[in-house]
Amino acid sequence: MQISGAQMVIEALIAEEVEVIFGYPGGAIMNVYDAIYQQSSFQHVLTRHEQAAVHAAEGYAKASGKVGVAMITSGPGFTNAITGIADAYMDSVPLVVISGQVPMSLIGTDAFQEIDAVGISRPCTKHNYLVTDAKDLARILKEAFYLARTGRPGPVHVDIPKDVTAQIALFDYSKEVELETYKPTVKGNMRQIKKAVEAIANAKRPLLYLGGGVISSGAAELVREFSKMTQIPAVETFMARGTLHHADPLLISMLGMHGSYAANMAMSETDLVIGLGARFDDRVTGKLSEFAKNAQIIHVDIDPASISKLVNAHFPIVGDVKNVVESMMTLAKDQVDPLRYAPWHNTIANFNKLHPLSYTEEGDRLKPQWVVQRIGQLLGDDANISTDVGQHQMWTAQFYPFSRPRQWNSSGGLGTMGYGFPAAIGVKRADMERVSINITGDGSILMNIQELMTAVEYNLPVINVILNNNFLGMVRQWQTMFYDKRHSSTDLSIQPDFVKLAESFGGVGYRVTTKEEFDTALKDAVEKNVVALIDVVVARFENVLPMVPAGGSLFNMMLEYKDK
Amino acid sequence: MEQARRVISVIVLNEASVLSRIAGLFSGRGYNIESLTVAPIPDSKYSRITIVTAGSIKVVEQIIKQLHKLIPVLKVYEHADLVEKEMAMVKIPLTESLGDIEALAHAYNGRIVNVGSDTLIVMVADEPMRVGHFLEAIKRFHPKEIVRSGSVAMER
Numbered sequence: 109m110q111i112s113g114a115q116m117v118i119e120a121l122i123a124e125e126v127e128v129i130f131g132y133p134g135g136a137i138m139n140v141y142d143a144i145y146q147q148s149s150f151q152h153v154l155t156r157h158e159q160a161a162v163h164a165a166e167g168y169a170k171a172s173g174k175v176g177v178a179m180i181t182s183g184p185g186f187t188n189a190i191t192g193i194a195d196a197y198m199d200s201v202p203l204v205v206i207s208g209q210v211p212m213s214l215i216g217t218d219a220f221q222e223i224d225a226v227g228i229s230r231p232c233t234k235h236n237y238l239v240t241d242a243k244d245l246a247r248i249l250k251e252a253f254y255l256a257r258t259g260r261p262g263p264v265h266v267d268i269p270k271d272v273t274a275q276i277a278l279f280d281y282s283k284e285v286e287l288e289t290y291k292p293t294v295k296g297n298m299r300q301i302k303k304a305v306e307a308i309a310n311a312k313r314p315l316l317y318l319g320g321g322v323i324s325s326g327a328a329e330l331v332r333e334f335s336k337m338t339q340i341p342a343v344e345t346f347m348a349r350g351t352l353h354h355a356d357p358l359l360i361s362m363l364g365m366h367g368s369y370a371a372n373m374a375m376s377e378t379d380l381v382i383g384l385g386a387r388f389d390d391r392v393t394g395k396l397s398e399f400a401k402n403a404q405i406i407h408v409d410i411d412p413a414s415i416s417k418l419v420n421a422h423f424p425i426v427g428d429v430k431n432v433v434e435s436m437m438t439l440a441k442d443q444v445d446p447l448r449y450a451p452w453h454n455t456i457a458n459f460n461k462l463h464p465l466s467y468t469e470e471g472d473r474l475k476p477q478w479v480v481q482r483i484g485q486l487l488g489d490d491a492n493i494s495t496d497v498g499q500h501q502m503w504t505a506q507f508y509p510f511s512r513p514r515q516w517n518s519s520g521g522l523g524t525m526g527y528g529f530p531a532a533i534g535v536k537r538a539d540m541e542r543v544s545i546n547i548t549g550d551g552s553i554l555m556n557i558q559e560l561m562t563a564v565e566y567n568l569p570v571i572n573v574i575l576n577n578n579f580l581g582m583v584r585q586w587q588t589m590f591y592d593k594r595h596s597s598t599d600l601s602i603q604p605d606f607v608k609l610a611e612s613f614g615g616v617g618y619r620v621t622t623k624e625e626f627d628t629a630l631k632d633a634v635e636k637n638v639v640a641l642i643d644v645v646v647a648r649f650e651n652v653l654p655m656v657p658a659g660g661s662l663f664n665m666m667l668e669y670k671d672k
Numbered sequence: 673m674e675q676a677r678r679v680i681s682v683i684v685l686n687e688a689s690v691l692s693r694i695a696g697l698f699s700g701r702g703y704n705i706e707s708l709t710v711a712p713i714p715d716s717k718y719s720r721i722t723i724v725t726a727g728s729i730k731v732v733e734q735i736i737k738q739l740h741k742l743i744p745v746l747k748v749y750e751h752a753d754l755v756e757k758e759m760a761m762v763k764i765p766l767t768e769s770l771g772d773i774e775a776l777a778h779a780y781n782g783r784i785v786n787v788g789s790d791t792l793i794v795m796v797a798d799e800p801m802r803v804g805h806f807l808e809a810i811k812r813f814h815p816k817e818i819v820r821s822g823s824v825a826m827e828r
Contacts, residue, residue: 230692238689289685289743412740413734413737413740416730417734417737
């Protein structure tokens with residue numbers, strides 16, 4: 109089939125069964141947009157900023173399990189998108205990002221809207237391509253989708269010069285991907301798995317340490333069974349929330365800097381860490397030399413570079429979590445005695461009793477944690493939850509009753525403020541049946557507030573719940589604790605009228621100061637099924653607790669903070 | 673941690689931007705490159721990159737894994753038992769004694785390769801440490817310019 113490069117992009121997206129892409133047009137990508145205009149196989153959602161296009165694609169990918177697609181133009185279009193690309197890289201989100209580039213003849217001349225896009229995206233993509241001939245386009249796009257979703261998923265960037273999108277060439281998408289240099293190890297080494305199961309059978313205090321990889325490999329259901337069958341308790345990383353049901357008696361909670369006391373103590377006391385698709389991030393481990401000091405480590409990950417990068421693994425297993433856990437279960441059935449860990453369960457129950465996750469009510473002032481819990485009570489499983497970055501994000505991770513994988517969607521690795529709203533738009537697009545909530549802060553929400561227009565235009569009713577404390581709360585908290593209360597540039601007392609702001613875009617706004625008002629507002633927004641901003645006035649100086657101060661040990665948590 | 677010198681060979685697809693991926697990985701992750709040479713492998717679509725670096729065992733392990741993760745990388749190996757050679761060229765004023773220079777070069781697998789109107793060029797090819805010794809010794813002939821090639825290595 110002889111078609112233009114632009115047409116090839118369309119054909120490739122159709123062949124990949126893409127139903128929606130998020131993007132923003134511009135000079136260098138116009139040929140492709142012209143081809144988009146003339147097709148009806150997939151929807152194009154015009155975000156109001158390129159960064160938002162990539163975040164929306166991320167939200168869509170995380171909620172659906174498919175590859176998300178974003179499209180942008182050259183130069184500033186691309187540089188705006190790079191935050192989203194970096195975010196997807198850090199959180200292993202499968203994306204294909206297609207950017208326009210100036211024509212080949214102008215590359216290297218500092219042409220209008222020219223930037224070395226592949227040079228910039230190289231360190232924050234799984235792989236990238238500059239297409240120099242339309243006859244390579246079919247192969248490259250097919251490889252891009254393949255690379256994005258296989259192995260450790262991640263963003264793949266394809267940069268296409270304008271003349272290449274105009275060039276007519278042969279298009280054949282039927283050829284299988286053949287990459288001699290890329291062969292991810294999916295099946296775990298059986299001998300290592302046997303040894304690992306033996307270690308589990310001999311352990312007294314084993315602990316499942318679940319990471320985001322469990323969700324992206326589709327292994328959550330299996331891990332639930334594994335945990336139930338063996339009676340091994342579990343902690344979840346921030347990225348893994350929802351892997352186990354919140355009411356599962358074997359789920360301790362989230363661990364790490366703002367994890368629960370019980371989760372962090374369990375990690376400090378365990379004699380065998382069973383790490384599944386987790387990467388021992390510094391926000392999880394705290395001080396490395398003190399981390400899980402009494403334990404041997406089983407580390408299952410599809411990315412060999414993650415294993416023994418920070419914490420030395422005694423049983424390294426490279427492979428897909430789903431595959432490896434399947435094999436483990438077959439062996440564990442006969443070898444592991446689930447009654448063996450009863451004393452360990454008692455120890456953990458005591459940790460839980462000693463310092464459960466909690467907060468104190470303070471008269472009429474709304475506590476942010478209450479708001480999160482209340483959303484959980486009112487919507488529970490019926491909502492997908494996204495967040496921005498900051499205190500509200502940690503409170504959500506701590507207090508929302510997650511019940512299934514892919515219900516939770518937040519920027520973990522890069523910690524991108526402005527992620528939540530566009531991501532929640534992508535989540536809504538992937539799961540129209542459920543309510544899409546973005547729990548956000550008064551700082552974060554303004555970083556992509558223009559997306560009100562996108563949500564309204566495409567009827568993707570995201571409900572933004574702003575936990576408004578008139579502060580960049582997390583930085584304020586650190587300034588209070590570690591900088592002698594010098595609140596440098598974190599006071600956000602000057603604010604827009606969020607109600608009018610929402611209305612001016614065609615959404616609905618609510619200002620809430622009491623529990624009753626919150627219930628009314630949330631119910632109203634859900635019922636009306638509209639794009640909403642619920643501006644919730646919460647206690648100004650509330651801190652996220654407990655907390656492991658940066659570089660501290662997990663067992664040395666700050667459980668309360670007394671204002672001096 | 674012990675900072676040992678390591679030689680790593682990387683076999684890569686011979687395509688545009690592959691070198692920038694490798695160099696970028698080193699700079700981005702704070703690894704150090706002492707020398708780097710690259711040339712196509714005859715009759716194949718691959719190139720061989722020889723990198724000399726320094727780091728602890730843990731760091732070098734991580735470098736190797738990260739290199740592996742790059743899509744166009746076919747193979748990565750750290751050399752244990754290898755033959756390693758480097759080449760150097762030195763430009764010396766013609767006023768110095770040709771015989772002495774020739775003799776010194778000879779001791780390091782080299783010779784005078786060019787004689788111009790004012791200067792001569794001497795080259796040596798030897799183990800990197802011995803090349804270093806040669807460059808130390810040649811100082812007395814007032815070299816005007818020195819070029820080292822970086823290491824190439826082959827498993828025994």
